[in-house]
Amino acid sequence: xxxxxxxxxxxxxxxxxxxxxxxxxxxxxxxxxxxxxxxxxxxxxxxxxxxxxxxxxxxxxxxxxxxxxxxxxxxxxxxxxxxxxxxxxxxxxxxxxxxxxxxxxxxxxxxxxxxxxxxxxxxxxxxxxxxxxxxxxxxxxxxxxxxxxxxxxxxxxxxxxxxxxxxxxxxxxxxxxxxxxxxxxxxxxxxxxxxxxxxxxxxxxxxxxxxxxxxxxxxxxxxxxxxxxxxxxxxxxxxxxxxxxxxxxxxxxxxxxxxxxx
Amino acid sequence: xxxxxxxxxxxxxxxxxxxxxxxxxxxxxxxxxxxxxxxxxxxxxxxxxxxxxxxxxxxxxxxxxxxxxxxxxxxxxxxxxxxxxxxxxxxxxxxxxxxxxxxxxxxxxxxxxxxxxxxxxxxxxxxxxxxxxxxxxxxxxxxxxxxxxxxxxxxxxxxxxxxxxxxxxxxxxxxxxxxxxxxxxxxxxxxxxxxxxxxxxxxxxxxxxxxxxxxxxxxxxxxxxxxxxxxxxxxxxxxxxxxxxxxxxxxxxxxxxxxxxxxxxxxxxxxxxxxxxxxxxxxxxxxxx
Numbered sequence: 052x053x054x055x056x057x058x059x060x061x062x063x064x065x066x067x068x069x070x071x072x073x074x075x076x077x078x079x080x081x082x083x084x085x086x087x088x089x090x091x092x093x094x095x096x097x098x099x100x101x102x103x104x105x106x107x108x109x110x111x112x113x114x115x116x117x118x119x120x121x122x123x124x125x126x127x128x129x130x131x132x133x134x135x136x137x138x139x140x141x142x143x144x145x146x147x148x149x150x151x152x153x154x155x156x157x158x159x160x161x162x163x164x165x166x167x168x169x170x171x172x173x174x175x176x177x178x179x180x181x182x183x184x185x186x187x188x189x190x191x192x193x194x195x196x197x198x199x200x201x202x203x204x205x206x207x208x209x210x211x212x213x214x215x216x217x218x219x220x221x222x223x224x225x226x227x228x229x230x231x232x233x234x235x236x237x238x239x240x241x242x243x244x245x246x247x248x249x250x251x252x253x254x255x256x257x258x259x260x261x262x263x264x265x266x267x268x269x270x271x272x273x274x275x276x277x278x279x280x281x282x283x284x285x286x287x288x289x290x291x292x293x294x295x296x297x298x299x300x301x302x303x304x305x306x307x308x309x310x311x312x313x
Numbered sequence: 314x315x316x317x318x319x320x321x322x323x324x325x326x327x328x329x330x331x332x333x334x335x336x337x338x339x340x341x342x343x344x345x346x347x348x349x350x351x352x353x354x355x356x357x358x359x360x361x362x363x364x365x366x367x368x369x370x371x372x373x374x375x376x377x378x379x380x381x382x383x384x385x386x387x388x389x390x391x392x393x394x395x396x397x398x399x400x401x402x403x404x405x406x407x408x409x410x411x412x413x414x415x416x417x418x419x420x421x422x423x424x425x426x427x428x429x430x431x432x433x434x435x436x437x438x439x440x441x442x443x444x445x446x447x448x449x450x451x452x453x454x455x456x457x458x459x460x461x462x463x464x465x466x467x468x469x470x471x472x473x474x475x476x477x478x479x480x481x482x483x484x485x486x487x488x489x490x491x492x493x494x495x496x497x498x499x500x501x502x503x504x505x506x507x508x509x510x511x512x513x514x515x516x517x518x519x520x521x522x523x524x525x526x527x528x529x530x531x532x533x534x535x536x537x538x539x540x541x542x543x544x545x546x547x548x549x550x551x552x553x554x555x556x557x558x559x560x561x562x563x564x565x566x567x568x569x570x571x572x573x574x575x576x577x578x579x580x581x582x583x584x585x586x587x588x589x590x591x592x593x594x595x596x597x598x599x600x601x602x
Contacts, residue, residue: 060404071438132333169344249431
């Protein structure tokens with residue numbers, strides 16, 4: 052009896068978490084002018100409308116640019132931080148670790164406001180660069196965790212062997228460490244991309260006229276023009292990108308690393 | 314020779330740390346410090362903030378009944394969300410725990426992927442379900458149960474429920490990780506001592522899973538505080554939480570007030586986090602499993 056209740060609650064969890072996304076995905080293929088569920092047929096007209104609406108298409112392309120740039124920056128900086136922090140013990144290392152991982156739980160809305168004000172105080176910052184910086188800060192913890200996990204799995208004996216053969220730190224890193232931690236770096240980069248591509252809380256403050264991201268554009272449509280079906284298509288494009296990334300990630304590092312990352 | 318080598322390594326290590334640390338100090342620490350500084354300034358018509366120092370914004374927040382209402386509402390929304398997440402999330406993780414590894418991971422992946430989808434998309438899903446022309450209203454109308462659409466959105470319930478479903482996967486995953494780390498021998502030991510399943514749960518499984526429960530609750534509560542977009546879309550203009558007031562203040566160009574509300578929000582985050590940790594005491598388990 053108790054087991055039936057538990058299974059029912061678990062089923063409810065899946066219904067509540069997946070249901071809304073599934074409904075959006077199905078609606079995106081609707082041929083009707085307004086929301087009808089289930090739709091009477093299938094069509095791509097709202098996807099065509101999405102790519103023909105300048106503001107949505109521009110926001111989509113801008114989101115990809117911002118996600119790529121910030122993922123690149125987060126990966127570079129995060130990998131460096133991980134290489135420094137991961138194998139060190141002691142007060143300083145754990146302090147640095149705490150600082151670098153803080154954005155994972157820090158209310159991002161406060162960071163968004165702080166950055167907006169800070170950029171105003173230092174005399175302005177182009178929106179694109181501001182968004183890239185904010186998303187890099189938010190993406191770095193994911194890179195640091197992914198790269199640290201890979202680093203801790205590398206047997207130090209391999210690096211010592213390389214150094215005993217008189218390879219310098221750079222050569223040892225390039226020939227031994229980097230090839231071994233490469234999947235960690237790549238999966239960290241993809242997590243940073245995924246985070247940036249859907250991020251709302253700092254983007255709310257840092258987007259401006261002309262430079263906006265897809266999630267923010269969807270939000271302002273929903274807020275000011277109601278839920279037209281072109282927004283379902285825009286949402287489906289968002290979900291589709293994420294789905295592709297997850298499939299690649301699973302191939303790259305396996306199911307258990309993808310699941311444990313959050 | 315050996316000294317020179319060690320020196321190179323030292324420089325290499327510093328060169329690794331300097332860029333990420335500089336970016337963090339410049340674009341994470343410095344902005345927050347300056348936000349804190351701004352929160353103690355008088356407002357200004359022409360500048361971002363006035364010259365004189367004041368605690369008036371904090372005083373307003375602590376004495377004005379309007380802010381009390383909003384803070385109380387923020388706390389009760391958070392409380393409802395935490396409670397529902399705990400029940401649904403723990404039950405789900407508990408059901409998943411004994412499954413074979415591959416199946417368990419796949420079912421967890423089904424909950425992780427939604428976390429990667431933008432929250433605005435997930436909130437839109439709830440609008441499609443609960444809205445005036447949404448799924449529930451059209452079903453009820455077609456079956457003739459109602460003539461006029463029910464107003465399901467723009468309420469405390471819509472925000473609490475919708476946001477709960479958005480954050481629920483964090484709870485499931487945290488608890489699932491904790492349950493997965495529990496050595497089966499503990500449970501077997503309890504059962505061999507004739508503890509019934511209920512007693513085994515209360516004295517063995519629950520305490521050992523408390524780190525997962527604590528980290529899930531922390532994440533869920535902290536993300537509730539920030540969830541402006543979900544709150545606005547499902548709650549409408551009248552169902553404001555603390556985070557909405559930050560935006561209202563920014564919209565009115567009252568930067569020092571916005572800064573002060575932000576730090577009240579951070580203080581709330583700290584106090585509730587400490588409370589969750591004090592009640593669940595996850596540290597008693599750490600170091601094992």
